[in-house]
Amino acid sequence: xxxxxxxxxxxLDAADLPEPTxxxxxxxxxxxxxxxxxxxxxxxxxxxxxxxxLDLEIAQFQGLMAVMRIAxxxxxxxxxxxxxxxxxxxxxxxxxxxxxICAALISKxxxxxxxxxxxxxxxxxxxxxxxxxxxxxxWNLKWQDNLKIFADWSDDDIATFGRLLSAYIExxxx
Numbered sequence: 001x002x003x004x005x006x007x008x009x010x011x012l013d014a015a016d017l018p019e020p021t022x023x024x025x026x027x028x029x030x031x032x033x034x035x036x037x038x039x040x041x042x043x044x045x046x047x048x049x050x051x052x053x054l055d056l057e058i059a060q061f062q063g064l065m066a067v068m069r070i071a072x073x074x075x076x077x078x079x080x081x082x083x084x085x086x087x088x089x090x091x092x093x094x095x096x097x098x099x100x101i102c103a104a105l106i107s108k109x110x111x112x113x114x115x116x117x118x119x120x121x122x123x124x125x126x127x128x129x130x131x132x133x134x135x136x137x138x139w140n141l142k143w144q145d146n147l148k149i150f151a152d153w154s155d156d157d158i159a160t161f162g163r164l165l166s167a168y169i170e171x172x173x174x
Contacts, residue, residue: 048138055108056134063101064110066090067125068135081116081124110134 012022038044042058049056056064066087073079080086088098102125105111110131116122127135150158 048141051141052134052137054134054137056110057104059097059101060104060108060110061134061138062091063087063098063105064127064131064134067102067105067111067127067131071127081118082126083116083122083124087125105131 008022008026012025015022017025045058045061049058049061054061067082069075070080070082070086070090075090084099084102085095087102088095091098091101093101102111105125106113109128111125112128113123114126116124153161
C-alpha cells in the first residue's frame with residue numbers, strides 16, 4: 001500500500017536530526033494516523049464482528065468490552081462491579097447513551113442485570129455466557145491476525161517492537 005506522507009512540520013524540519021531519521025519519524029506519524037483513524041471509524045472492530053458473524057453494532061460491542069474491562073479492572077486500580085455509569089465513564093459517553101447501549105446488550109442476551117451486593121437498590125451488569133463467548137471469539141480472531149502479522153518477524157524484532165511501542169505510548173500519555 002502506498003503511504004501518503006503529509007507535509008513536514010517546521011518543528012521537524014528545524015530539529016537537529018539526520019534526514020533519514022526525519023523521514024522515519026514522518027512515516028511513523030503517518031502510520032499512527034492510519035491506525036488511529038481505522039480505530040475511530042470502527043473499521044477493525046467491524047471486520048472482527050463481521051468475521052465472527054455477530055449481531056452487534058460497534059457501539060454495542062464497545063459497551064460489552066467496557067463491561068468486561070470494568071469487571072476485570074483493566075485500566076483501573078481494581079476490578080469493580082460494572083454499572084451503566086461506569087460504562088459511560090469507560091466509553092467516554094453520556095449516561096443516557098450508555099443506558100441505551102446496555103439495554104440493547106441485555107435484550108440481545110450478552111449482558112444481564114443483577115443487584116449490587118453493597119446496595120440492593122443499585123443494579124450491576126454481568127456478562128452472560130453468550131457475552132463471555134463473544135469476547136473470547138473476537139479475542140481469538142484478534143490473536144489469529146496478530147500471529148499472522150508477526151509470523152515472519154524474529155523473536156528479537158517482536159520484543160523490540162513491543163518495547164518501543166510501549167515506550168512511545170507511555171511518552172504520549174505522560
